[in-house]
Amino acid sequence: MASTDEFDWSLTEIPTPRAALRSQLEFSWMELRRRLVSVTQDEFVWEPVPGALSVRRRSESVAARTFGVGDWVVEWPEGPDSPGPRTVAWLVAHLTEVLTERYDWTFGGHRLRRPDLSYSGEVGPAVTALTRVADAWRSGIAELPDAEIFTVGLSQATSIDAAAPFAQLVLHVNREIIHHGSEIFTLTDLHRAGFRG
Numbered sequence: 001m002a003s004t005d006e007f008d009w010s011l012t013e014i015p016t017p018r019a020a021l022r023s024q025l026e027f028s029w030m031e032l033r034r035r036l037v038s039v040t041q042d043e044f045v046w047e048p049v050p051g052a053l054s055v056r057r058r059s060e061s062v063a064a065r066t067f068g069v070g071d072w073v074v075e076w077p078e079g080p081d082s083p084g085p086r087t088v089a090w091l092v093a094h095l096t097e098v099l100t101e102r103y104d105w106t107f108g109g110h111r112l113r114r115p116d117l118s119y120s121g122e123v124g125p126a127v128t129a130l131t132r133v134a135d136a137w138r139s140g141i142a143e144l145p146d147a148e149i150f151t152v153g154l155s156q157a158t159s160i161d162a163a164a165p166f167a168q169l170v171l172h173v174n175r176e177i178i179h180h181g182s183e184i185f186t187l188t189d190l191h192r193a194g195f196r197g
Helices: 009-013 017-036 041-045 088-107 123-143 159-163 166-192
Strands: 055-057 065-067 072-076
Touching: 009 017, 017 123, 017 166, 041 088, 041 123, 041 166, 055 088, 072 088, 088 123, 088 166, 123 166
Parallel strands: none
Antiparallel strands: 055 072, 065 072
């Protein structure tokens, strides 16, 4: 497996579904990781609008719902699918929980859920945690035999995962990295350009 700073172009020459999935995952993660290493604390917690969802000290959050153990919590809206504006901190925390759940319920102990995790409102520890789980997920996919990429129920993270060929879950996680990575790029680009809402 290539390092987080390099892309293994040989993946694009392997005519298998797993190689195609890995190629998309590896390239998308490489691009996001390059941006994450340059994110400052100010960019990390910058609110594009006042009250944007973020990662805050438990004692400071007024969100309808929060998740996480320890001093820091990830804020969630009252409705399940209407998060509204988010900070880079929130996006990093969300990617961390998505990858942690999927890794654990595919390759790990089948026990970790969003509320069980520790989060951080500090850029260094948060990016380190995301990188650690992204690397574990990438390794799991890299070591998976080609014959298992379409195994139904290989992951048990959600009822949808349990009923779907594993390739569908890898595509979903890739979409999460691409989608939220694009948001992180946009927020940091706006902050660096001096936009403050």
